[in-house]
Amino acid sequence: MTHDDVTGKAEVRPPELTALPADRLISTCDCAALPFSDTGELQPRETALGQERVLEAVEFATGIEHAGYNLYVMGSPGVGKHRLINELLSSRVRSHAAPSDWCYVANFDDPDAPNAIELPPGQGARLRADMQQLVEDLLTALPAAFQSDEYRRRAQEITDEFKRREDEAAEEMGKNAAARGIALLHTPTGYSLAPQKDGKILNATEFEALDDAEKAGFQQAMGEIKDELRSVLGHVPLWQREMRQRFRELDADVTELTVSQLMLDLQHQYRGLPEVLDYLNAVGADVVENAALFRVQGSDEGLDADDPRFLRYRVNLLVGNDDGGGAPVVFEANPNYQNLVGRIEHVAHMGTLTTNFTLIKAGALHRANGGFLVLDADKLLLQPFAWDAVKRALGGEEIRIESVERVVGVMSTTSLEPEPIPLDLKVVLIGDRRLYYLLKAYDPEYGPLFKVVADFNEDMPRLDGQEMAYARLVATLQQGEALRPVSRDGVARIIDWSARRAGDGEKLSLHLGSLTDLMKEADHFAEVDQSPQVQAGHVQTAIDAQMRRSDQLRKRLHEAILDDTVLIDTDGRQLGQVNGLVFIRAGDQAFGSPTRISATARMGAGTVIDIETEAKLGGAIHSKGVMILSAYLAARYARHQPLSVSASLVFEQSYGDIEGDSASLGELCALLSAIGDLSIDQSLAVTGSVNQHGQVQAIGGVNEKIEGFYDICAARGLTGRQGVIIPAANTDDLMLREDLRDAASQGRFAVYPVDHADQVIARLTGMSAGSPDENGLYPSDSCNGRVQLRLFEWTAARQQYVGSAGNGG
Secondary structure (H helix, E strand, O other): OOOHHHOOOOOOOOOOOOOOOHHHOOOOOOHHHOOOOEHHHOOOOOOOOOOHHHHHHHHHHHHOOOOOEOEEEEOOOOOOHHHHHHHHHHHHHOOOOOOOEEEEEOOOOOOOOOEEEEEOOOHHHHHHHHHHHHHHHHHHHHHHHHOOHHHHHHHHHHHHHHHHHHHHHHHHHHHHHHHOOEEEEEEOOEEEEEEEEOOEEOOHHHHHHOOHHHHHHHHHHHHHHHHHHHHHHOOHHHHHHHHHHHHHHHHHHHHHHHHHHHHHHHHHHOOOOHHHHHHHHHHHHHHHHOHHHHOOOHHHOOOOOOOHHHHHHOOEEEEOOOOOOOOOEEEOOOOOHHHHHOEEOOEEEOOEEEOOHHHEEOOHHHHHOOOEEEEEHHHHHHOOOHHHHHHHHHHHOEEOOOOHHHHHOOOOOOOOOOOOEEOOOEEEEEEOHHHHHHHHHHOOOHHHHEOEEEEOOOEEEOOOOHHHHHHHHHHHHHHHOOOOOEEHHHHHHHHHHHHHHHOOOOEEEOOHHHHHHHHHHHHHHHHHOOOOOEOHHHHHHHHHHHHHHOOHHHHHHHHHHHOOOOOOOOOOEEEOEEEEEEEEEEOOEEEEEEEEEEEEEEOOOOEEEEHHHHOOOEOHHHHHHHHHHHHHHHHHHOOOOOOOOEEEEEEOOOOOOEOOOOOHHHHHHHHHHHHHOOEEEOOEEEOOEEOOOOEEEOOOOHHHHHHHHHHHHHHHOOOOOOEEEEEHHHHHHOOOOHHHHHHHHOOOOEEEEEOEHHHHHHHHHOOOOOOOOOOOOOOOOOHHHHHHHHHHHHHHHHHHHHHHHHHHO
16 A cells, blocks of 8 residues: 555544643632631521432431431531531431430349340439438348347237147147146246156156166156157147248238338339339348348348348449430440440459340440431441341341340350340441442342431532632531631632642532641640731641641652653653653642653554553553553554554553553553554653543643642743643633643643643644545545554565465465
């Protein structure tokens, strides 16, 4: 194919690139549009700025009373999620009634299963104090009752009755024995028998002097009397048992009378609470049964209600609420299993661990019951068993206090099983979007329990009137943090900073954490200057100080470029070499830096090798960008013949991962330069992604990238030829530094917006891109023509080579 075959009609010259004027490099706040001298004149905002979606979601979630409408609040860290949610919930609960108090008390029928009692707010502490006082009163009243004359008289009657019964039995036995010549003797150790004759008890000598017949008679009589005595004495234990029972009945009567008198006032106070009345009745019955506990012995002087033996009558106030205090809003900073559902503590006693119902402790679910529980989603999910415990409580609508060992089924020892407490609250999870979508996708229990999502806006449109609204936001934070008033020019500088942080000159950042930090730091510098107001200079000083504190990485990288450790040209021309721009984020620091993109090309089978991908340093999006530019080459230059090129692309001196497609425009230009032997102007840097049709698409970090190349050029000396080519779609995003804008206004640096790759290659090479004729051929003296011609030549050479190889075969 000859040169004439690829020469088409006269080219249609694309429009020349025009640098943006300096006033287009930033969208500044007009101070004249702010009708105040400082923020002290402004009223704080009553509602959150730019978060209407969140306000609606919170209003809905807190208003609907059905189960499952718990709330997930998502947004980036520092956007103000905790601050706003706390304000909204706190204002919401003021109109809510205070929830019930909950107490655990002894279950006298089953001590291992304590009973839960619900009381009106404020009544739990009262019941606890009343039971403490009851025990104190019993310790005084019962011993007094047992020392009373009436009790002693009745006790003496019982004792005398059983004494008389024993004496009568002994007297009857004595008469029967005397009739047989046997004396019944009552000794300290019991009863004994002795023979007697003529009313005289015989001693051993006298008994031995009797004849055998008399002795045998006495012995027989004594044996019979012993049997009778044994029979009579066998009734004595029964009489004693009966006497003890009579004493117990007496003690019970006295105790019951005393307890009933003390209980009357309590029963009247709690007459509308059936659960409490049942408990008081159970306490009364147990006191009657265990009245001996209250019988003060000599060693029990000074006994009081705190003695461990009276622990069974204590009230464990698990949750107490003030009547009129509204519903609780509880934020649990450490949402582990026990902090959420509560725990049963143990105490060491004689080498063993023991527990009782007074050692049951409330969890966050108990404290928030009837109100709202706020949790950080990431902290909750990192705690073992905690997320499952929350889902179990919400699903079952009850709080069951169990040890982790019992939950996982590895505990065999006996422990308490407290009665579950009904649950009625709303849980608010605060987290990022990634966690929300992961839970939604992989946890089937999540959706039915958390049906409402509140998604925080990261920024807001910079429309008419919105700058004044943002000024009121600044006033709200200033007054809330007790900072110095911010002057009008200080507010304007903050608004410009906010637009820069949003990465869009037409938007304002709603990242309240960063905004508050900036205002505090600017206030510090105002204090150093002894200024009553925060001026624009103080805000700028704070911004510069923030950058200096984290600027070492950027500085070291730029130093490496300036001393030619990292090779970057900012002047001259090169083949197959383009200055690309990268955006680097390291912690709180974000900056841009130039990087060399190089390409080589030779005859081949249509492959474009991305060395970053081959070395496993290129991410998926970067690899996609390379494949797109490969498709662009084939569609533009090889629609009717093979794409006979083998090319390679690489980021020179890059030793880390490369991700994103914002360098695909620069890679395309480097590749076209290598194919068509087109020299590239090194005084320009390029950023932008490209689609299969050559259209240039928007990218991120445009301000940082422009400033990164500008800093290198400024350090080496601005020539007036240097500049950056950016997508036209990013023009509204520009919020560039003042020094760069000054250089642009003086014609020493330029920013060029582009829409198509042809505009870029034409500007980089100084040669027209060219337009195709009706046959799809580009002018030979155009960029596209040079590339097309080279590809035609390689195709012909490849066909000739293949044919020669075939003939030789």
